[in-house]
Amino acid sequence: MATERGDNERYRQLARRTLMVGGLQAGMISLLVGRMYYLQVVESPKYKMLADDNRISMRLIAPSRGLIVDRAGIVVANNDQNFRALIVSEQTRDVDRTLGVLSGIIQLSPSEIERIRHDMTRRRRFVPVTIRENLTWEQVSMIEVNAPDLPGVIIDVGEVRSYPFADQASHLVGYVGAVSEKELDDDNPVLALPGFKIGKSGVEKTRDEDLRGTAGTSEMEVNAYGRTIRELSREPGERGRRVTLTVDSELQLAAHKRLLQERSAAAVIMDAQTGAIYALASAPGYDPNVFSKGIPSDLWKQLLDDETTPLINKAIGGAYPPGSTFKLAVALAGLESGAIGLDHSVTCGGTFQLGDHTFYCDAYRNGGHGTLNLTEGIAKSCDVYFYDVGNRTGIDHIAKVANALGLGLKTGLDIPGEHTGIVPSTAWKKRRYNQPWYAGETISCAIGQGQVAATPLQIATMVARFASGRAVVPHVTKEVFGEETASTDWPKLDFKPEHIEAVLAGMRAATDHGTGSSVQIKEPGMQMAGKTGTAQVHEYTLAEHDKSRIAHVEGDLPWKLKNHAWFVGYAPEDNPRYVCAVLVEHAGQFGSQAAGPVAHDLLLLAQQRDPARINVSADLGQRPI
């Protein structure tokens, strides 16, 4: 039949075509399996890594900051527990109600609640938002007790830096603060951790890298929304290294306390031989504990506006005209340059004439000091003697020696904020003012006035160098993680020993029968040698300047215009160990009146305590942490 034939024909065609379709399908299936093989076998390692990248989130665990201890092991920078209240919005059904209940316990202000709500809208519902930091024990226990009424509120323990000595060592130890945008470092992701603090000043800043420690890591499995499913592994970090200071906290405390009797003052007590700082005080100070928790802006403004500059470490960051203390450098410069001999003597009649200009001495009213040799010139602090020496020596020789004694450049103390001070020279004046140097300027500089400026630390360093004959460099860090950090083997100064000895003889004479005799230590074997200084700050004309020196103890001048009082000394005088420099800012009194008694007290205490012998870490017998 035709139709049967037609049907057979189309069946054969259908079978043929179906076979072709089937073949095509087989090819397509091979393509699929081939693709699967490529993805799941050939490229599998790559995709396994990508899958792990997806699901594994590395979290950094902030390391515990290293402690700072004094030379006796007494902690001066500690880590306290910081109790924080956090809220997880997805765990609380009614955020307003929960915050309301909480407000009854820790008094939340409307602005705080607004901030919390703002943070909540910005984060995912399972991410905790900070309600309040630095909760007290009472607040924590109240929150815990009321936990059933506070769904979603959790207490978290962090660390906050605390400074047991508060303002007494604030400038020395420094403080920590939040990492600023500029300080962020791509190589150090721990800096980006919320709440991570770094050293902002003092030892906290200098030794920040040691104190920081190494962040730990925690591998968390997270889902596509970033929610943590579980912790896969944890590698604890390494806590920051312990930093041991050369400072004797007892002495530091005493120094600070003593300075607080003055309106604004600074003191340095250091080891004459090693350069180790035993106390570095600047008063008034500030409470670094406030800084590490975040300082209120009104308090910050108040500190900034205070004319006693509590934020500045005056012992190292304040440059003052050194007054008569500078005469020690001028004397050595005179001797070293050959301008004067050891037997150089000057007759003081109260004035010194240079050209048509007259310079006055303190003893002008009394008809002058009479004829003085170098020792007595230093002891009586005769201005005329040093006008003469300065005039003979010349500013450039003075500058060279002053620099070698540590003036006019940073001493290299291992905390930030050091002022360079100023030791002028012809080159300096050319550079700074593009003007020639006048001989009259040397006369002012010779008594530590004019352009000369120095920090208490520089003055202390200068005397330590005289006392030891070595180029000691001051330092506050003794050990990091049990390892000595500072060298104590300083090179000898390139000055003739007899020249140095001549200056030391002058200092001994000053406290024996000179300007410093009133503050000499009475205890046998503890006598000090020293030098007073009284420095003018008022910007007088040259004529006024010289006249006003005669009657510089004016009580009616504004505080800011009053004289600075200096005293620098070392003890014991026959075997120099401790150097102490004291500056009383705008004391309005002679150095021997305002600064001398402070130096007396501190050098006496230093010798009684003898911190140079306190070296506890060696016999701690334990691994320093």
Next chain:
Amino acid sequence: MAQISFSEPEPRLGGKLKMLPWFFILMVLVAGLAGGGALYSAANGSFMPWAKPHLIRFGISIAVMLAFGLVDIRVWYRLAYPTYLLMLALLAGVEVAGKVGAFGAQRWINLGFVQIQPSELMKIALVMALARYFHPRLPDEVRQLRTLVVPVLMILAPTAFVLLQPNLGTSIMLMMAGAAMLFVAGTRIWLFVVVAVAGAAAAPVAWHSMHGYQKRRVMTFLDPSVDPLGAGYHITQSRIALGSGGLFGKGFLNGTQSHLNFLPEKQTDFIFPLIAEEWGLWGGAALLGLFALMSYYGVGVGLRSRSQFGRMLAIGLSVNLFLYVFINTAMVMGLIPVVGVPLPLISYGGTSMLAVMMGFGMLISVLIHRDIKISRRYPLGD
């Protein structure tokens, strides 16, 4: 002389039950249960919200499949055109009364008690209608161009409606299934070449008329890194799921990509990467093999049928199943753009499972009634 042949005995119900293809039913069961397992894993080891409804629907669908299988093939023959027209009307209906679903696409009709997706049912209806159309036509007639006008329109009409929804995946499936049927029906091969060339020439026009999201899918398919967090995210995460599964997989319920929600739409279109992540290359290839076997079984059923309607119906349904599987797996592997085609019996979704199982029912019907001849001119009931 055309007449209904009674030379073969009419099969009775008991006889039909004995003729049920148990091996094929077993394959269907394995696929459906594998889907249940995958959905159980997709819900992180829970029967809710997907595995349980899936398995219940699968149970109902098995009953529907068996019921359809026992229905006389001549009934399907008779119902072919009405079904097609009904589905075409429903497709037109979604344009009017359709409810906005995923991606703003209008794909659902809410009949009150159930939401149906006419486009899924249309895949079956089109195959029925084309088989019905070619049943009485002998090769000489098929080779004439004018014979092709009606079937081409039959393909293009629903394709156009589905494209309007817009649903690129289903329109591609309708086109390809229709083309495959025209091909096996005996249409001249050069026609396909002409259409292919014309299609390539029209591609820019098609590109121009595509929706923004469709263009984006094509673009991201070509380069997923263009939009790694947007449309490219699907493809990238899907590849990571597949690739990280490796040869043997991470183990049941241990897929990280799916369990941590990196893999989007893991319960619907992207369920294959979930399976391949947990069961590896072997698991994924085995599932592909199962579908290939089912597809070839369908072709076998078609080639054994004595009626042209039965042959074309079975082959069409088999091609349809193949297209589902190929388009879905090829898109999750990044071989073709993401067009939104579910993996039959595995992906979560009622209509597509019902449609596929109805198709399997008709396939069984073709098998059971393979010896029944259907008059070309005067079909039963005319």
